Amino acid sequence: MKMLWTPLILVNLKTYMEGTGKKALELAKKAEKVSRKTDVCIGLAPQYSDIAQLAKTFSLPIFAQHIDSIGPGSFTGHVLPEAVKEAGAIGTLVNHSERRLKLAEIDAVIRRAKELNLVQVICTNNANVSLSAATLKPNFIAIEPPELIGTSIPVSKAKPEIVTETVELVKKVNPEVTILCGAGITSGNDVTAALKLGTKGVLVASGIVKVKEPYKVLLDFAQAATAL
Amino acid sequence: MKMLWTPLILVNLKTYMEGTGKKALELAKKAEKVSRKTDVCIGLAPQYSDIAQLAKTFSLPIFAQHIDSIGPGSFTGHVLPEAVKEAGAIGTLVNHSERRLKLAEIDAVIRRAKELNLVQVICTNNANVSLSAATLKPNFIAIEPPELIGTSIPVSKAKPEIVTETVELVKKVNPEVTILCGAGITSGNDVTAALKLGTKGVLVASGIVKVKEPYKVLLDFAQAATAL
Amino acid sequence: MKMLWTPLILVNLKTYMEGTGKKALELAKKAEKVSRKTDVCIGLAPQYSDIAQLAKTFSLPIFAQHIDSIGPGSFTGHVLPEAVKEAGAIGTLVNHSERRLKLAEIDAVIRRAKELNLVQVICTNNANVSLSAATLKPNFIAIEPPELIGTSIPVSKAKPEIVTETVELVKKVNPEVTILCGAGITSGNDVTAALKLGTKGVLVASGIVKVKEPYKVLLDFAQAATAL
Amino acid sequence: MKMLWTPLILVNLKTYMEGTGKKALELAKKAEKVSRKTDVCIGLAPQYSDIAQLAKTFSLPIFAQHIDSIGPGSFTGHVLPEAVKEAGAIGTLVNHSERRLKLAEIDAVIRRAKELNLVQVICTNNANVSLSAATLKPNFIAIEPPELIGTSIPVSKAKPEIVTETVELVKKVNPEVTILCGAGITSGNDVTAALKLGTKGVLVASGIVKVKEPYKVLLDFAQAATAL
Numbered sequence: 001m002k003m004l005w006t007p008l009i010l011v012n013l014k015t016y017m018e019g020t021g022k023k024a025l026e027l028a029k030k031a032e033k034v035s036r037k038t039d040v041c042i043g044l045a046p047q048y049s050d051i052a053q054l055a056k057t058f059s060l061p062i063f064a065q066h067i068d069s070i071g072p073g074s075f076t077g078h079v080l081p082e083a084v085k086e087a088g089a090i091g092t093l094v095n096h097s098e099r100r101l102k103l104a105e106i107d108a109v110i111r112r113a114k115e116l117n118l119v120q121v122i123c124t125n126n127a128n129v130s131l132s133a134a135t136l137k138p139n140f141i142a143i144e145p146p147e148l149i150g151t152s153i154p155v156s157k158a159k160p161e162i163v164t165e166t167v168e169l170v171k172k173v174n175p176e177v178t179i180l181c182g183a184g185i186t187s188g189n190d191v192t193a194a195l196k197l198g199t200k201g202v203l204v205a206s207g208i209v210k211v212k213e214p215y216k217v218l219l220d221f222a223q224a225a226t227a228l
Numbered sequence: 229m230k231m232l233w234t235p236l237i238l239v240n241l242k243t244y245m246e247g248t249g250k251k252a253l254e255l256a257k258k259a260e261k262v263s264r265k266t267d268v269c270i271g272l273a274p275q276y277s278d279i280a281q282l283a284k285t286f287s288l289p290i291f292a293q294h295i296d297s298i299g300p301g302s303f304t305g306h307v308l309p310e311a312v313k314e315a316g317a318i319g320t321l322v323n324h325s326e327r328r329l330k331l332a333e334i335d336a337v338i339r340r341a342k343e344l345n346l347v348q349v350i351c352t353n354n355a356n357v358s359l360s361a362a363t364l365k366p367n368f369i370a371i372e373p374p375e376l377i378g379t380s381i382p383v384s385k386a387k388p389e390i391v392t393e394t395v396e397l398v399k400k401v402n403p404e405v406t407i408l409c410g411a412g413i414t415s416g417n418d419v420t421a422a423l424k425l426g427t428k429g430v431l432v433a434s435g436i437v438k439v440k441e442p443y444k445v446l447l448d449f450a451q452a453a454t455a456l
Numbered sequence: 457m458k459m460l461w462t463p464l465i466l467v468n469l470k471t472y473m474e475g476t477g478k479k480a481l482e483l484a485k486k487a488e489k490v491s492r493k494t495d496v497c498i499g500l501a502p503q504y505s506d507i508a509q510l511a512k513t514f515s516l517p518i519f520a521q522h523i524d525s526i527g528p529g530s531f532t533g534h535v536l537p538e539a540v541k542e543a544g545a546i547g548t549l550v551n552h553s554e555r556r557l558k559l560a561e562i563d564a565v566i567r568r569a570k571e572l573n574l575v576q577v578i579c580t581n582n583a584n585v586s587l588s589a590a591t592l593k594p595n596f597i598a599i600e601p602p603e604l605i606g607t608s609i610p611v612s613k614a615k616p617e618i619v620t621e622t623v624e625l626v627k628k629v630n631p632e633v634t635i636l637c638g639a640g641i642t643s644g645n646d647v648t649a650a651l652k653l654g655t656k657g658v659l660v661a662s663g664i665v666k667v668k669e670p671y672k673v674l675l676d677f678a679q680a681a682t683a684l
Numbered sequence: 685m686k687m688l689w690t691p692l693i694l695v696n697l698k699t700y701m702e703g704t705g706k707k708a709l710e711l712a713k714k715a716e717k718v719s720r721k722t723d724v725c726i727g728l729a730p731q732y733s734d735i736a737q738l739a740k741t742f743s744l745p746i747f748a749q750h751i752d753s754i755g756p757g758s759f760t761g762h763v764l765p766e767a768v769k770e771a772g773a774i775g776t777l778v779n780h781s782e783r784r785l786k787l788a789e790i791d792a793v794i795r796r797a798k799e800l801n802l803v804q805v806i807c808t809n810n811a812n813v814s815l816s817a818a819t820l821k822p823n824f825i826a827i828e829p830p831e832l833i834g835t836s837i838p839v840s841k842a843k844p845e846i847v848t849e850t851v852e853l854v855k856k857v858n859p860e861v862t863i864l865c866g867a868g869i870t871s872g873n874d875v876t877a878a879l880k881l882g883t884k885g886v887l888v889a890s891g892i893v894k895v896k897e898p899y900k901v902l903l904d905f906a907q908a909a910t911a912l
Contacts, residue, residue, distance in 0.1 A: 017300040021314035047308060048276035049315040066305030072245040074378055074433070077294030077327030080275060086249035087277040099305030100786040103779060107813050129791050132819045135857070136812060150302055173819070173857060205302070328558040331551060335585050356592060357563050363588045363629070401591070401629060473756040477770035503764060504732035505771040522761030528701040530834055530889070533750030533783030536731060542705035543733040555761030606758055661758070 003041070004061045004090065004119060006178060007225040008201030009191070009218070010043040010142070011208050012065065012093065013050075019209045024050045027208075028058045030215040035060060038222035041201075045093055048079060055088020063121065064092040066099045069108035081112045091119025094138065097146040103132075110136050121180070123203070127165035130179075134170040140178045141170060142203040148183035150206055155183045156193035167198035186217075188224030195228050231269070232289045232318065232347060234406060235453040236429030237419075237446070238271040238370070239436050240293065240321065241278075247437045252278045255436075256286045258443040263288060268450035269429075273321055276307060283316020291349065292320040294327045297336035309340045319347025322366065325374040331360075338364050349408070351431070355393035358407075362398040368406045369398060370431040376411035378434055383411045384421035395426035415445075416452030423456050459497070460517045460546065460575060462634060463681040464657035465647070465674070466499040466598070467664050468521065468549065469506075475665045480506045483664075484514045486671040491516060494678035497657075501549055504535060511544020519577065520548040522555045525564035537568045547575025550594065553602040559588075566592050577636070579659070583621035586635075590626040596634045597626060598659040604639035606662055611639045612649035623654035643673075644680030651684050687725070688745045688774065688803060690862060691909035692885035693875070693902070694727040694826070695892050696749065696777065697734075703893045708734045711892075712742045714899040719744060722906035725885075729777055732763060739772020747805065748776040750783045753792035765796045775803025778822065781830040787816075794820050805864070807887070811849035814863075818854040824862045825854060826887040832867035834890055839867045840877035851882035871901075872908030879912050 011031065013019025019027060024046050035042040045063040046054055055062045064084040068075065072082060084092065094109050095101045101109065106122065113120045121140040124130040130141050143166045148155050155163060163181045170177050181194045182203030194202050202221070211217050239259065241247025247255060252274050263270040273291040274282055283290045292312040296303065300310060312320065322337050323329045329337065334350065341348045348366040352358040358369050371394045376383050383391060391409050398405050409422045410431030422430050430449070439445050467487065469475030475483060480502050491498040501519040502510055511518045520540040524531065528538060540548065550565050551557045557565065562578065569576045577596040580586040586599050599622045604611050611619060619637045626633050637650045638659030650658050658677070667673050695715065697703025703711060708730050719726040729747040730738055739746045748768040752759065756766060768776065778793050779785045785793065790806065797804045804822040808814040814825050827850045832839050839847060847865050854861050865878045866887030878886050886905070895901050 012304055015298060015300055015303040015306055015308035015311065017310065020300070020308060020311045045304075047311045049279050049307075049311050051277050053280055070243060072243055072248070075243040075326055076240055076273075076321065076324040076433075078243055080243035080248060082245065083243065083248045083275045083277050093304065095787060096304040097788075098303055100788055102784040103787040103790055103816060104781075104784055104809050104813055106787055107810070107816070125788050126791070128820060129788055132787060132791070132816045135816045135819060205304075323559060325560075328560055330556040331559045331562055331588060332553075332556055332581050332585055334559055335582070335588070353560050354563070357560055360559060360563070360588045360591045363591060364584060468760060471754060471756055471759040471762055471764035471767065473766065476756070476764060476767045501760075503767045505735050505767050507733050509736055526699060528699055528704070531699040531782055532696055532729075532777065532780040532889075534699055536699035536704060538701065539699065539704045539731045539733050549760065552760040554759055661760075 006200035040222035052087040130166040131169040142180040144182040154190035188220040234428035240433040266450035280315040358394040359397040370408040372410035382418035416448040419452040462656035496678035508543040586622040587625040598636040600638040610646035644676040690884035696889040724906035736771040814850040815853040826864040828866035838874035872904040
């Protein structure tokens with residue numbers, strides 16, 4: 001299995017053209033280079049149709065952006081956990097703010113992912129929801145205030161208390177959950193701030209995927225992560 | 229581009245294990261063999277994560293099972309039309325009974341697909357909805373009474389009037405739409421019956437994907453299609 | 457039954473506080489006064505919990521804002537067509553831009569409404585979708601470009617071609633459908649413009665519900681409607 | 685405010701014809717009689733359009749079956765918490781198995797309900813989800829295994845461990861949450877069993893609404909509840 005460790009920089013390629021198909025491969029190449037150079041774990045969450053090629057070509061841990069809480073069967077157009085696993089994903093985002101799930105579905109997705117040894121990263125929008133999510137025993141929680149996503153205002157500066165409260169509450173009910181934070185992260189400084197608040201890494205999208213020099217920015221992120 | 233012609237046997241691999249990953253490749257190999265032998269067009273609609281590998285390996289036309297009505301952007305976990313196109317899909321199912329869409333979404337999906345020259349197959353549940361869908365100018369309509377899907381009761385026998393009424397109504401508002409029918413199709417006889425009702429092919433899933441000898445059944449389907 | 461005729465001013469109270477509970481009753485009183493004075497039909501679409509009181513108190517035709525495509529049964533939290541009918545509604549909005557429905561659901565809702573003699577007003581976002589909706593044989597189609605809803609830019613001025621194209625296309629497939637238009641309507645002039653484009657009335661919300669003097673504005677609307 | 689106390693028999697009228705309009709009033713009359721006779725609290729969760737009439741006529745606590753996580757505004761067809769409050773509801777079901785909500789929505793609904801002093805009853809499907817829901821600090825959790833809903837197999841007998849595990853887990857994170865249980869409850873014995881497992885009452889639907897003699901069955905339920 002592709003190794004997964006912390007500090008973790010998890011790059012969500014969303015449905016950006018800069019993160020689709022060949023462009024996803026180019027980005028992955030840079031990410032792999034940075035990861036090797038700095039020994040920081042860099043994960044990628046590409047679109048479903050790019051998982052197989054990325055997983056085959058690179059040593060980076062690949063995540064699905066979502067899986068459905070289904071088993072094999074008649075679910076046309078849905079995302080079968082077994083399929084993304086066979087394509088090479090080692091984990092999945094769950095409940096991203098652009099793909100929110102029902103509570104009972106999150107519970108079911110986590111169970112399905114555990115059955116298949118897929119790493120689970122539940123995305124949450126506030127400390128209370130993080131606590132609620134933590135009781136479902138995911139591997140990771142990524143706290144991302146939706147209002148900061150896509151901005152250049154880092155959560156670690158704008159709303160540090162959401163992160164620290166998440167870290168604190170989650171620790172109480174489930175100390176085994178690793179916390180990431182996201183939204184508005186655009187520089188190594190933001191990564192440093194995130195780690196200082198008690199997280200073990202960041203979930204980032206446009207801050208890497210849509211910048212002119214992703215290699216440079218990723219390197220900045222990774223060096224900040226190791227400096228601590 | 230992969231050629232698409234009629235009669236068309238469009239095989240929906242759903243999220244069956246028998247149609248996922250390596251198994252999808254094995255099935256595609258058989259389908260390609262039948263298509264070459266009989267000159268019947270056989271399309272496959274695999275899961276998103278299998279599109280690229282199938283499109284690269286086989287000469288069959290590959291369809292997505294669904295695309296979202298989005299453009300490039302912040303849509304984590306969604307299916308970008310550009311992504312399935314780049315992966316090698318030449319078309320997409322739209323509004324399958326297991327993935328129904330809002331009316332305004334179907335309109336938007338058809339527009340996005342046309343922009344990208346992706347062939348559109350709108351699935352419908354009755355003649356009236358077929359008519360409604362036809363006004364949105366898709367390339368294909370696949371009429372499938374949901375209550376027969378997954379059974380071995382072919383729509384062409386159980387509810388032939390749904391098919392003939394669809395053919396008739398659609399012809400009036402949009403004679404350029406090609407009609408397929410689906411649900412319960414398990415033999416060459418069912419294919420013959422479907423074509424006799426005025427369709428140009430079938431949409432099939434378990435009848436091919438979950439049988440012991442898919443090659444044999446596909447050949448039976450294809451030979452029936454050319455016999456007419 | 458409460459009478460319904462054209463020209464029709466259909467006021468959607470949405471979930472505005474100014475259109476909830478006692479405030480809905482006050483607004484209805486003014487609407488009834490204008491309707492009596494001008495002989496223009498004024499319908500109200502209040503929240504579910506206000507239907508009964510409004511229907512009992514006033515002679516205005518009351519519409520639900522939405523009904524579900526269900527029959528009696530186990531559908532907690534859904535809106536049973538029979539329930540809004542018994543509460544006194546004579547019809548329902550269907551597929552409002554803030555409550556879009558799947559195509560197959562619209563078809564099913566229209567069928568259920570017809571069974572119960574509930575008048576159906578399908579809301580649509582463009583001419584093509586209007587045409588598609590018209591094939592489902594509703595009583596009314598209300599064309600409302602979503603981007604103009606809540607603005608003071610009337611569709612009849614900003615995008616008159618959407619209205620005329622809707623009128624034209626719908627007439628071809630189903631001349632029995634009555635067309636309304638909505639979005640951005642704030643004055644009698646806008647109503648006049650809407651009627652001149654071939655509609656038989658307007659669907660309006662904030663333009664009446666959230667103004668300081670709803671009586672005065674409604675009167676302006678109604679007088680414009682009768683002047684033609 | 686209508687008083688609310690335990691033991692609580694909360695009757696969900698769903699969208700049953702036997703619980704709609706006039707029939708809802710008849711049922712409420714019987715429930716009020718039983719409540720007065722036995723001093724057991726009986727709540728009713730009718731359809732939205734019946735809330736006002738029931739709340740005005742009877743001294744029973746009335747619950748909405750669902751509210752949306754919205755404030756006043758442009759949300760046609762949605763359920764404004766303020767509207768059901770003004771109609772006379774004192775609380776609401778949240779996340780019923782027939783109306784599941786996204787996790788972030790449940791959090792938002794609970795916040796909105798608390799703002800308006802509406803009592804919240806989150807419905808859950810298993811012990812883990814109950815725990816997750818309890819962290820959101822609702823007043824009540826009603827544990828109902830979906831597979832038993834509508835059957836006559838009481839959860840208290842078929843799956844007592846789901847109830848006891850819920851009681852235990854919830855107590856740890858939030859001892860102020862009151863637990864109800866539901867699904868398959870048809871007799872006083874089932875009520876007794878539910879209370880013995882540590883709950884403070886039951887959520888019931890067809891077991892009361894669809895029986896021939898609701899008065900008699902409700903009385904049986906209530907007497908069992910007081911006998912303990």
